[in-house]
Amino acid sequence: MSGNADTQNHLMQGSAVFVSASIPDPGRWEGGFDSFGITDAVVAVARAVLENGGKLVTAAHPTIAPLLLYVGAEQLEEKEQQITVYQSAAFKPILPDATERYERDGLGSIIWTDRIKDEPANPTLAPGSLEHMRKRMLTETTPVAAVFIGGMAGISDEYRLFHRLRPTAPTYAFGSPGGEAQTLVDKSPASLQAELTKSEVYPTVARHIVDDVIQRLGRGGV
Template sequence: MADLRDRAILLSASFPSGERGERFKPYDADAVADAVTALVSAVITANGRLVFGGHPTITPLVLRVAADHDARNAVDVYQSDEFRDQITEPTRDLERQGFGRIVATPTVGDLRENLALMRREMIGGSPDLAAALFIGGMEGILDEFDWVGELRPSVPRLPIAAPGGAAAMLSAQGPDGRPLPPEVLGWLRSPRYPLVSAELVRYLAEA
């Protein structure tokens, strides 16, 4: 059985929507949810941890999977203090029930600067980061992909393409930009999300 040995996986995911989402078509919201659920389940089952930016549409999915697995302290949710009063109840429940913690980052300027600081601390502040996975999303997915490449070039960047959205526009990158094995590239294009997640976690556990 794959064992991530308590290493962290960065999850960068959201649902494209509205006028902004037009740029990122085609996308399938149900497929985004299925892929996120399968990935979180596979990481938790393999003794890994999730690190993510607490997107309000993704947090309930992560909370549900963590609760289903009774996975304590399995999730780090990064939130800028700019949104302190907007932290959703599912996010607060995540911490209250012991499945993870909220990591607050300070406000330093306008929205873009505050989000940049949050992403810098989220990505740079996890020394045991094993990989970054990208699902669905819009501009924020593209930004976080670039941040990982800049701050953690040795961390593989793995966009799951089948649900569409911004992640489907990205090219997978191995550690330090090296090519990934063909089988990994095939998994990233597959819509068989439970199998994809299990195989990716196994690959990362053995890397």
């Protein structure tokens, strides 16, 4: 990017980017994945968005929440809330401490959504609660783009819902770390698909994603 630091830090003008990511559970996922690659990609995307004046919206899977907390803390300068985490009340009994710290540490806010039909704190047994949470998350925050990393079937569910609710907003899926996200690379902008498929230099990939979003914002395309 070009320009001075102050200009760079505000290029996204507070726009939100939805991050859908998790490290697959080997007990429920048969495909390949690189857990270290997933974490590296998540950290790279979070840094690139926050460093350019954007904000993050996520459901903060337990394997991802600590990563976003870490990046948010290193970027925090004026106690400005930078991360919005949506959680279903169905999962409140198993909420990790890292997620609760978003509010305690002034990094962001947790938005609780209703539990549906007494569904238990199990993602495979709480489809109604998850769908309700996802709909609220994507309609209330109006993210300008979405990034998909790793994950299992829920990644594709969130892609389909995002695309239905935000049909003109770009989506970017990392292929190299594996997981369900690698099936969505062809939904990414054509100019970035080769890089998203093969590159493991995640900070560079993340920077190119944010550059693409900024260009689209400048053209009024998202």
